[in-house]
Amino acid sequence: GAGVSQSPSNKVTEKGKDVELRCDPISGHTALYWYRQSLGQGLEFLIYFQGNSAPDKSGLPSDRFSAERTGGSVSTLTIQRTQQEDSAVYLCASSLEGTIGELFFGEGSRLTVL
């Protein structure tokens, strides 16, 4: 596709359930990022994939959060045993190798945990 695609756009779940959020980056982009956007918190870095290198997971808030990227393309962010404080918009972005900081963002997945 022309841009970064994320699904679902909206997800409502019950506390304690697991959720999976999907990101399809721009074709040819080697770097992929996940951020979390909450009111008053700005954009919180979660995880960063760059090519075949080990991902930078330093932003994941707890071991309930994990992400993988298959075949250097599509990525899935998984949140296990969701809590109400996980409610936020989860943003995915991708960039070309060598274009430091020039990210292309998706529309985001809005997660609401009841």
Place this chain on the structure above:
Amino acid sequence: AQSVSQHNHHVILSEAASLELGCNYSYGGTVNLFWYVQYPGQHLQLLLKYFSGDPLVKGIKGFEAEFIKSKFSFNLRKPSVQWSDTAEYFCAVTPNTDKLIFGTGTRLQVFP
């Protein structure tokens, strides 16, 4: 702790007023600096960037930003705002790595 700070959380202006949004960072060494914008209902997009050279950089839609190394600042400016500039503005830094760290954002409302 190392961070990116945006002290103006919410700014309200009338059209034609001048704008300056503050951004300070606390990382040492080489940094690359960015401003991103999120218009209502749209995704985040790059407004301008600074890597090196002239510390005054110009971006899209008449925006500019000045890197002042001694103040660890990268403030965003526009001489005359328009209603269409209503958006949320995020300052961001890549401190020595490709990992982009964002500030908390500034919500700008421009009234006609």
